[in-house]
Amino acid sequence: METKNIIARYARMIAPLNCLEGENPRIFLRIDKKCLTTNKDCDGFSIESKDIFDVTEKACLEKDVLMTLKEDKAMILCCTPYVSICISSGRRILPVIDDMAQIVGPEVKVVTHSYQNITGALKKSSAVMVRDGNSLNGHVLVTGRNLYEAYTALLVLEKAAEVMLKADCIGGAKPIGKLDCALMRRKYRRSYSKLEREHRDVTEK
Amino acid sequence: MLLKNDIEARELLVEYGNRLVEENLVQGTWGNLSIRLDKDHFICTPSGIDYRRLTPEDMVVVHIDSLKSEGKHKPTSEKGLHAGIYRNRTSVGSVIHTHSKSCCIFAAAEMPIDVEDDEIAKQIGRGIKVSKYALSGSKKLIENTLEALGYNSGCIMSHHGMIACGFDIEDCFEKTRLIEKAAESYVDKRLGNCGCME
Numbered sequence: 001m002e003t004k005n006i007i008a009r010y011a012r013m014i015a016p017l018n019c020l021e022g023e024n025p026r027i028f029l030r031i032d033k034k035c036l037t038t039n040k041d042c043d044g045f046s047i048e049s050k051d052i053f054d055v056t057e058k059a060c061l062e063k064d065v066l067m068t069l070k071e072d073k074a075m076i077l078c079c080t081p082y083v084s085i086c087i088s089s090g091r092r093i094l095p096v097i098d099d100m101a102q103i104v105g106p107e108v109k110v111v112t113h114s115y116q117n118i119t120g121a122l123k124k125s126s127a128v129m130v131r132d133g134n135s136l137n138g139h140v141l142v143t144g145r146n147l148y149e150a151y152t153a154l155l156v157l158e159k160a161a162e163v164m165l166k167a168d169c170i171g172g173a174k175p176i177g178k179l180d181c182a183l184m185r186r187k188y189r190r191s192y193s194k195l196e197r198e199h200r201d202v203t204e205k
Numbered sequence: 206m207l208l209k210n211d212i213e214a215r216e217l218l219v220e221y222g223n224r225l226v227e228e229n230l231v232q233g234t235w236g237n238l239s240i241r242l243d244k245d246h247f248i249c250t251p252s253g254i255d256y257r258r259l260t261p262e263d264m265v266v267v268h269i270d271s272l273k274s275e276g277k278h279k280p281t282s283e284k285g286l287h288a289g290i291y292r293n294r295t296s297v298g299s300v301i302h303t304h305s306k307s308c309c310i311f312a313a314a315e316m317p318i319d320v321e322d323d324e325i326a327k328q329i330g331r332g333i334k335v336s337k338y339a340l341s342g343s344k345k346l347i348e349n350t351l352e353a354l355g356y357n358s359g360c361i362m363s364h365h366g367m368i369a370c371g372f373d374i375e376d377c378f379e380k381t382r383l384i385e386k387a388a389e390s391y392v393d394k395r396l397g398n399c400g401c402m403e
Contacts, residue, residue, distance in 0.1 A: 096313035098341055098364050099235070099304060155232065159306065163313045169395040173313035176364050180340055 003029070004049035007036060010076075010147045015044030017080050017154070020139055025078040028055070028066050029147065035063045062141065065118050071189075072126065072143035074150040079139045082161035086110065087129045088136040093161050096173035100160035101181040102188040104153050110138070126153045214240045214248045215261030217374050222256035224378060225303065230385060231256065236303040236366070237281035240374055241291055245269055247300075249287060251278035282342050289347045290370055294356065297370045299377035304366035307388035311335065311361045318361065320387045321394075329358040329383050338363035359384045 007027050018025040025044055028037045037060070038044070039051040055063050066075045079087070086093055093108040095101035105125030111117035113130050121128035122143060131138040142157060144150030167173035176184075218238055225231040225238070234256075239249035248266050250259065265276035269288045274280045281287070287300045311318055311333075318333040320326040336353035339345035350368060353360040358380045359369035369384055371377030 096364065097304070097309050097366075102341075152233070159309070162306065163309045166310045166392055166396065167314040169392060170310065170314050170316055173310075174315055176338070180338075183340065 003031065003036065004052045006147060007038060007052050008047050008049050010151055011038050011042075011044045011047040013151065014076060014078055014154070015047075017158070018044065018078050019081050019084055020079040021137065023079075023139065025076065026062070027147070028062055028075040028077070030066050030069075030073040033067075035060075035066060037063065061113070061115055061118070064115060065122065065141070066143070068119060069122065069143060071145055072122075072150075074144045074147045076142045076150050076154055077139055078142070078154060080154070080158040080161075082165055083129065083140050083158055084137075085165060086161050087131060087138040087140070090131075093129075093157060094164060094173065094175040095160070095181050096164050096167065096175055097160055098176060098184055099156045101176050102184040103149075103156045104142075104160070105185060106178060106181040107175075108140075108157060113138075126150075127157050211242060211248065211266070212261065214242060215264045218248065218250055218264050219259050219261055221301075221374050221378050222250060222259055225301070225381070226256045228382060230303045230305045230381060232304075236301070236305075237283050237287070238302075238374070238377075239267075239281075239284075239287045239300045241298045242266065244295075247287060247291055249281050249284060251276065252281050254278065285342075285344070286347050286350055286368070289351050290354065290368075293351055294370065296372060298372045299374040300368065300370045301374075301377050301381045302362075302366060302368045303381060303385075305381075305385045305388075307385050307392055308361055308367035310392055311388055312364055312366055315363045316361075318384070318388050318391060320391075322387060322390060325383050325387050325390075329380055329387065333357070333359055333361060333367075333384055333387065335361040336363055338365075341365060 011027050014025050026038050034056045036052055037055045042051045090110050095106055104127050108125050108127045109121050110129040111121050118128055127142045129140050142150050142154045144153055164173045234253050237250045239247045241247045246266055248264050251263050251265050265274050265280040267274045267280050267284050269291050290300050317335045320331050334353040336349040339349050350362055361367050369377055369381040371380050
């Protein structure tokens with residue numbers, strides 16, 4: 001019940017950020033060999049623990065992806081305003097600010113909706129933008145070792161997208177070099193901040 | 206603003222940390238603030254604690270030369286940068302570092318800000334320089350930032366954010382706010398013309 005309350009709390013935090021048309025944001029959380037998720041019919045603003053259920057045995061691509069990740073146990077499916085512009089234009093989000101390089105990864109790609117494409121993209125970054133078939137619409141999947149980390153990655157990614165897009169009007173953003181990105185990312189993944197430990201949900205071992 | 210003691214400085218850091226959040230200049234735990242206590246020490250926000258949860262007791266005293274700290278938490282990871290500014294500029298009484306959005310646009314583009322508003326320019330100058338890029342927390346970052354900052358109100362830190370300094374925290378906060386406003390205004394005027402949001 002504690003875990004479901006935590007998931008519901010994060011769902012309510014994510015709801016105001018979402019701009020997915022006709023689709024609600026979702027949270028997936030892996031606990032040992034099980035996966036909990038929020039009800040896709042709930043908009044998140046009024047979500048409660050009763051709206052969270054076990055999806056382990058159900059057909060669900062996002063669940064399948066989460067269960068194969070090595071370290072990350074939390075996943076958020078959402079779409080925020082500037083990320084949605086990148087999805088519709090097919091534009092990668094580059095590490096133009098060091099928060100992004102540390103917390104999300106060296107770049108976030110746009111891929112079509114398939115298990116291989118999504119898992120491939122998540123090998124190097126904690127996020128991937130997913131397009132629905134031939135549509136220009138889509139959503140982003142953001143992962144983390146716990147819900148706080150996934151939520152932080154979502155905020156940082158949206159900020160990086162906005163910064164990158166708006167920098168076009170003053171000459172364009174330049175990405176941080178690959179080596180520096182890798183160093184920052186490794187440092188972040190190896191050490192938790194005190195706040196992250198405080199916000200770590202009960203499922204983290 | 207003359208500080209009566211260390212306790213007043215702690216309370217001011219809590220107050221201005223919350224004001225930075227209210228003005229959307231910082232989010233969560235990012236960014237940091239400090240106030241000079243005397244010629245050898247400053248007091249700063251700790252690392253990794255949300256501004257809305259900070260209490261005066263959480264603040265950390267740091268020795269400017271040795272960077273040794275006293276307090277129940279670790280000081281901000283940018284303590285070296287704050288110390289470098291206090292060492293170089295004896296008239297500075299407070300330093301604020303943020304990752305505010307509009308300044309980050311300039312940081313991402315590695316561009317200085319031309320301050321176009323005359324009223325803002327009177328307070329922070331016509332140009333806000335940008336430092337060369339270096340890894341967060343590194344000595345090179347400190348060197349590059351000090352070089353770009355010079356004796357000005359603030360500077361952009363490439364791919365990182367911005368830093369501002371003032372004779373006290375009220376002055377420093379106002380400069381932080383104005384630098385962000387100058388950046389925002391510059392970008393907003395050009396956004397409509399560039400088609401970058403399509």
